[in-house]
Amino acid sequence: MANLVRPLLARDSALIMGILNVTPDSFSDGGEFHSLDLAIRHAEQMVADGADIIDVGGESTRPGADPVERQEELDRVIPVIECLSTRFDVPISIDTQKPNVMHEAVKGGAQMINDVNGLRAEGAVAIAAKCDVPVCLMHMLDIPKKMQEKPDYNEVTTEVSSFLRSRIDACLASGIDNADILIDPGIGFGKTLNHNLELLNHVGQMIEDLGCEMLIGVSRKSLIGMQLGREVDSRLPASLGLAVQAVIKGAKIVRVHDVLETHDAIRMIEAVRNYDKPNNKNKDKSF
Numbered sequence: 085m086a087n088l089v090r091p092l093l094a095r096d097s098a099l100i101m102g103i104l105n106v107t108p109d110s111f112s113d114g115g116e117f118h119s120l121d122l123a124i125r126h127a128e129q130m131v132a133d134g135a136d137i138i139d140v141g142g143e144s145t146r147p148g149a150d151p152v153e154r155q156e157e158l159d160r161v162i163p164v165i166e167c168l169s170t171r172f173d174v175p176i177s178i179d180t181q182k183p184n185v186m187h188e189a190v191k192g193g194a195q196m197i198n199d200v201n202g203l204r205a206e207g208a209v210a211i212a213a214k215c216d217v218p219v220c221l222m223h224m225l226d227i228p229k230k231m232q233e234k235p236d237y238n239e240v241t242t243e244v245s246s247f248l249r250s251r252i253d254a255c256l257a258s259g260i261d262n263a264d265i266l267i268d269p270g271i272g273f274g275k276t277l278n279h280n281l282e283l284l285n286h287v288g289q290m291i292e293d294l295g296c297e298m299l300i301g302v303s304r305k306s307l308i309g310m311q312l313g314r315e316v317d318s319r320l321p322a323s324l325g326l327a328v329q330a331v332i333k334g335a336k337i338v339r340v341h342d343v344l345e346t347h348d349a350i351r352m353i354e355a356v357r358n359y360d361k362p363n364n365k366n367k368d369k370s371f
């Protein structure tokens with residue numbers, strides 16, 4: 085089947101990636117069928133709310149988190165991916181660091197790979213190339229367990245960019261097409277508040293320097309808590325502000341929890357940007 089993410093990337097508009105966590109801590113009573121059912125319903129809601137891609141993850145990448153066993157991760161994500169990919173036209177992305185999980189997920193119907201580890205695991209680049217789907221390469225300093233201990237950079241934008249450059253080169257060398265590579269500065273992954281703010285300020289420059297589209301995740305992240313003193317359930321307005329700004333600076337995909345709100349914010353700023361485009365269908369609306 086033809087890949088559904090590529091035509092979305094070729095469009096002139098930003099894409100909303102809805103986050104679907106299938107980790108046990110995201111379900112209160114944990115029963116197997118119940119959690120599959122809940123995951124499907126959550127995905128259904130995100131599709132109705134305007135998600136362009138659903139990102140399915142079975143390993144918590146939260147700073148300080150423990151890694152998950154391969155079989156455990158497969159048991160969590162594969163049934164969800166198989167079910168979603170037959171039920172919806174919206175493409176599924178697999179959020180994993182493990183080559184085997186990437187491969188099984190793509191066999192199960194996933195159409196994109198999102199790796200917070202930038203395909204650094206042994207064999208990951210080769211498997212991703214074989215999967216023949218778009219990939220997201222994220223920058224992360226160290227492993228989740230250690231990365232927030234003492235983040236340190238001389239120049240964060242330069243260092244994150246050169247890391248991403250080396251991962252892009254590894255992908256290109258394995259035959260992955262440049263148009264299939266998304267870069268991600270990894271907001272919150274081994275960065276201080278000021279590192280995150282600097283990276284968000286340099287989104288446009290990084291896209292231009294590296295010559296790839298960017299995916300970015302800021303939704304409900306702790307930089308908002310640090311800057312504004314907001315708890316996680318009060319971070320929606322700030323998340324929308326950051327998502328809007330990232331898109332204005334050229335980001336292609338925003339990875340978010342709050343799909344409807346982000347969808348409306350992004351579609352509205354795009355309506356302003358496109359008011360004079362020939363295919364604008366608003367001309368006949370008087371108010």
Ligand code: 7PM
Binds near residue numbers: 199220268271301
């Ligand atoms: C706790 C803290 C739980 C942080 C989960 C997280 C990104 C990602 C994540 C991102 C890409 C979250 C993160 N963040 N993948 N996965 N980019 N590509 O806030 O920024 O969802 S996990």
